[in-house]
Amino acid sequence: MFRTALRNVLAHKARLLMTVLAVMLGVAFVSGTLVFADTLSNAFRNQSAKSYDDVAVAVTSHADPDNPKEEPGLSARTLDKISAVDGVDAAYGRVDGFAGVADPDGKLIGVGWSNKGANFSPGKDGKDPAYTFTDGSGPVKDDQIALDKESAAKGEYQVGDRVRVATNGPVKEYTLSGVFTTEDGAVNAGGSLVLFDTAVAQKQYLKPGYFASATVTAAPGADDARILDAVGPLLPDTADAKTGQALADEQAEQIEQGMSSLKQVLLGFAGIALFVGVFLISNTFTMLVAQRTKEIALMRAVGASRKQITRSVLAEAAVVGLVASVIGFVLGIGLAVGLRSGMAAFDMKIPGGPLIVSATPVLAAIGVGVLITMFAAWLPGRRAAKIPPVAAMSSVHAVATTKSLVVRNSIGAAVTALGSAAIVLGASSGGDDGRMYIAAGAFFALIGVIILIPLLSRPVIALVRPLLVGPFGVAGKLAGQNAVRNPRRTGATASALAIGLTLVTGLSVLGITVGTAIDKMTTDNIKADYMVSMANGGDLDQSALTALQKAKGVSAVSPQQSVYFELGGDDFVSASAVTPGDIEQVLKVDVVSGSVDSLAKGQIAVAEKTAKSRGWKPGDSLPVTYGDEKKGKLTVGAVFKDSEFLSPVLVDTEVVKPHETQPYIQQIFVKVDGGQSASNEQVLIDALGDNPAITVMDRQDIRNEFGGAINTMLNIMYGLLAMALIIAVLGVVNTLAMSVFERQQEIGMLRAIGLDRRRVKRMVRLEAVVISVFGAVVGIGLGSFLGWAIGETIADQIPGYALVLPWDRIGIFLVLAGLVGVLAALWPARNAARLNMLNAIKAE
Numbered sequence: 082m083f084r085t086a087l088r089n090v091l092a093h094k095a096r097l098l099m100t101v102l103a104v105m106l107g108v109a110f111v112s113g114t115l116v117f118a119d120t121l122s123n124a125f126r127n128q129s130a131k132s133y134d135d136v137a138v139a140v141t142s143h144a145d146p147d148n149p150k151e152e153p154g155l156s157a158r159t160l161d162k163i164s165a166v167d168g169v170d171a172a173y174g175r176v177d178g179f180a181g182v183a184d185p186d187g188k189l190i191g192v193g194w195s196n197k198g199a200n201f202s203p204g205k206d207g208k209d210p211a212y213t214f215t216d217g218s219g220p221v222k223d224d225q226i227a228l229d230k231e232s233a234a235k236g237e238y239q240v241g242d243r244v245r246v247a248t249n250g251p252v253k254e255y256t257l258s259g260v261f262t263t264e265d266g267a268v269n270a271g272g273s274l275v276l277f278d279t280a281v282a283q284k285q286y287l288k289p290g291y292f293a294s295a296t297v298t299a300a301p302g303a304d305d306a307r308i309l310d311a312v313g314p315l316l317p318d319t320a321d322a323k324t325g326q327a328l329a330d331e332q333a334e335q336i337e338q339g340m341s342s343l344k345q346v347l348l349g350f351a352g353i354a355l356f357v358g359v360f361l362i363s364n365t366f367t368m369l370v371a372q373r374t375k376e377i378a379l380m381r382a383v384g385a386s387r388k389q390i391t392r393s394v395l396a397e398a399a400v401v402g403l404v405a406s407v408i409g410f411v412l413g414i415g416l417a418v419g420l421r422s423g424m425a426a427f428d429m430k431i432p433g434g435p436l437i438v439s440a441t442p443v444l445a446a447i448g449v450g451v452l453i454t455m456f457a458a459w460l461p462g463r464r465a466a467k468i469p470p471v472a473a474m475s476s477v478h479a480v481a482t483t484k485s486l487v488v489r490n491s492i493g494a495a496v497t498a499l500g501s502a503a504i505v506l507g508a509s510s511g512g513d514d515g516r517m518y519i520a521a522g523a524f525f526a527l528i529g530v531i532i533l534i535p536l537l538s539r540p541v542i543a544l545v546r547p548l549l550v551g552p553f554g555v556a557g558k559l560a561g562q563n564a565v566r567n568p569r570r571t572g573a574t575a576s577a578l579a580i581g582l583t584l585v586t587g588l589s590v591l592g593i594t595v596g597t598a599i600d601k602m603t604t605d606n607i608k609a610d611y612m613v614s615m616a617n618g619g620d621l622d623q624s625a626l627t628a629l630q631k632a633k634g635v636s637a638v639s640p641q642q643s644v645y646f647e648l649g650g651d652d653f654v655s656a657s658a659v660t661p662g663d664i665e666q667v668l669k670v671d672v673v674s675g676s677v678d679s680l681a682k683g684q685i686a687v688a689e690k691t692a693k694s695r696g697w698k699p700g701d702s703l704p705v706t707y708g709d710e711k712k713g714k715l716t717v718g719a720v721f722k723d724s725e726f727l728s729p730v731l732v733d734t735e736v737v738k739p740h741e742t743q744p745y746i747q748q749i750f751v752k753v754d755g756g757q758s759a760s761n762e763q764v765l766i767d768a769l770g771d772n773p774a775i776t777v778m779d780r781q782d783i784r785n786e787f788g789g790a791i792n793t794m795l796n797i798m799y800g801l802l803a804m805a806l807i808i809a810v811l812g813v814v815n816t817l818a819m820s821v822f823e824r825q826q827e828i829g830m831l832r833a834i835g836l837d838r839r840r841v842k843r844m845v846r847l848e849a850v851v852i853s854v855f856g857a858v859v860g861i862g863l864g865s866f867l868g869w870a871i872g873e874t875i876a877d878q879i880p881g882y883a884l885v886l887p888w889d890r891i892g893i894f895l896v897l898a899g900l901v902g903v904l905a906a907l908w909p910a911r912n913a914a915r916l917n918m919l920n921a922i923k924a925e
Contacts, residue, residue, distance in 0.1 A: 103361045195267045217257070218258055363461060582894055610757050640660065857897075
């Protein structure tokens with residue numbers, strides 16, 4: 082039986098090609114993900130270990146720099162004590178923060194969040210072991226800096242050049258003293274690293290004479306554990322110490338966890354691709370078995386048992402799965418290499434290291450490929466074994482009985498109803514529990530629809546059949562009849578597309594709805610022409626606010642300055658310090674009671690929900706304890722409707738100014754005379770000193786800032802689902818090709834009675850379009866239902882949330898489905914048109 086199975090594989094190489102491709106693509110996705118994740122994990126682990134190679138002990142301070150009761154970090158005196166410990170070679174104090182470097186055009190080098198500044202901490206030999214200089218030397222003067230090699234190359238800077246550097250204050254110019262290489266994570270993430278003289282870095286990022294952390298190197302032969310035991314008692318209560326090896330192990334574990342999350346996401350999409358592939362494989366083997374009905378009957382007649390017939394089909398599937406898995410695994414390695422190169426192309430620098438191919442991806446690739454193929458082929462094999470030999474040999478193919486159809490449709494209806502009920506329950510429950518119900522319901526609903534899809538094919542395709550007959554005549558009529566001739570085959574083919582488009586449509590409905598709500602929320606609440614913020618998401622310096630207030634043509638400016646104080650004898654509340662008189666010009670403040678003008682009198686405005694929960698109303702005098710622990714009283718002057726852009730409490734910046742050592746300004750909203758224009762934007766940029774680290778966003782940029790992440794996520798999801806859709810397209814091609822082969826006699830007869838080649842091609846193409854669009858309609862309907870349900874679970878968290886059906890995208894999906902049908906039919910239609918009439922009529 083195995084030899085028979087092998088012979089069948091070799092005899093139907095062309096017909097099994099699409100199955101091999103489907104399994105190959107799915108396996109490539111799985112193996113590529115595993116190899117890519119292992120390679121990245123190994124590279125980052127090695128980098129982490131390398132960065133701690135020379136570190137015996139690492140000390141970290143957790144002190145609050147704003148707390149006057151404790152030291153802000155590790156003092157120079159503490160470092161001197163550590164340096165004097167027996168076995169310590171040197172102790173290097175570290176302090177860091179944000180620093181952005183401008184290129185010659187004034188643009189920021191790097192990606193904002195990974196732009197970093199640190200101190201150059203030379204030892205007795207004048208070198209810092211964390212950095213290897215390839216040109217020049219480290220900064221030792223106030224006006225000197227050093228740059229990492231990548232950033233220096235991007236900015237085309239040479240030693241001795243003047244470089245503009247921005248922190249959270251005004252831009253300053255420094256002389257480039259040296260260029261270095263490093264294992265620092267900021268640089269490896271595509272950012273930049275600026276080294277300052279220690280005194281300059283301390284002044285910018287912490288406090289003169291203090292460090293945020295320290296690395297300790299050991300003398301030759303010294304024991305790290307003993308050094309750790311000796312260093313511990315020397316540290317303040319706000320600091321702790323660990324060996325370099327312990328920190329390297331911790332980072333390796335964190336890297337592994339991060340890679341595990343990425344791996345799970347990618348494997349989830351690989352699973353979707355393989356799930357879609359199941360329908361293609363099952364359809365292929367169903368058709369192959371149907372074509373070999375007489376052969377199977379003859380084998381039964383000469384003594385083969387049902388189990389042997391089933392095992393023969395499964396053996397055939399195993400051979401196909403094994404071949405596809407081996408090819409897919411090789412392709413997966415190429416995919417892993419491509420992903421790594423692709424990340425580098427987007428300035429996401431990956432540490433160097435070998436490609437890691439462990440036993441896990443090898444076994445997973447082969448195991449998944451073979452098992453999926455055999456699983457998909459099991460049902461066709463079981464059906465083949467149940468065909469009565471006499472009926473098969475007399476060419477009476479086993480047609481599904483009425484009983485089997487009733488059972489199938491009843492099961493499908495029950496499963497679909499169960500899934501739909503769970504989805505509705507989840508939508509009404511909301512929250513995480515609701516989404517769990519929806520996930521379970523989506524699975525059952527999808528399975529139920531797949532079971533029912535042959536039943537659905539007849540009425541749905543019947544609706545479009547008149548559209549085919551009118552413009553396309555006989556070819557259209559025949560295409561409509563062919564599409565419903567074998568509902569199970571049509572259903573299996575359409576199911577693959579339906580699954581892919583269910584996911585794509587669901588994501589689109591949810592993404593567009595959330596994006597529209599966020600966009601509306603942004604446009605409804607922001608009146609400002611511009612929003613100013615730091616590129617790294619950090620806080621702006623007070624000088625930026627002062628500069629904007631003095632800029633020409635500016636009519637209103639208000640910061641969003643974060644303030645935390647204890648109000649009303651309760652816990653600390655989140656508040657924003659704003660500019661009275663300007664805040665209502667740049668942001669919508671919908672007053673419920675009182676007057677927002679009271680802010681100018683030193684009173685506060687409170688959000689409606691906060692006011693109700695705490696029983697506050699205009700006129701109430703509330704005790705307040707500021708961040709510096711000074712006490713006072715604040716009067717509620719207004720209550721306003723809650724807004725995503727306003728904190729629960731608003732207060733005048735002048736009220737909190739005496740109690741804030743360093744204001745934390747997240748954004749500054751600006752309104753200018755004449756509204757948005759290139760000239761007005763340039764005025765603001767010039768007022769800010771052409772600072773590369775400060776971003777000036779117009780209203781469209783603001784909308785993109787808050788809603789752009791949704792579109793980015795959708796595009797990533799579309800890309801990951803592309804593999805499943807490609808497999809679905811292969812399924813359509815495969816079904817049509819094998820269907821044409823089965824209908825050779827019929828096509829020969831049609832050609833003999835006058836149907837020319839052009840209309841034969843049209844007939845096959847229209848059949849493909851009908852099946853593809855049918856699958857798309859089912860997928861779009863189910864996907865829209867799921868998108869609505871998931872949206873209901875988050876509606877309470879997004880003000881103004883309302884379901885939006887993206888009709889433009891739905892239209893595109895339907896058009897693309899039709900195009901898929903046309904493209905998928907090119908090869909089968911060409912083969913059908915080129916059939917020799919006489920040979921086709923004689924074919925059995």
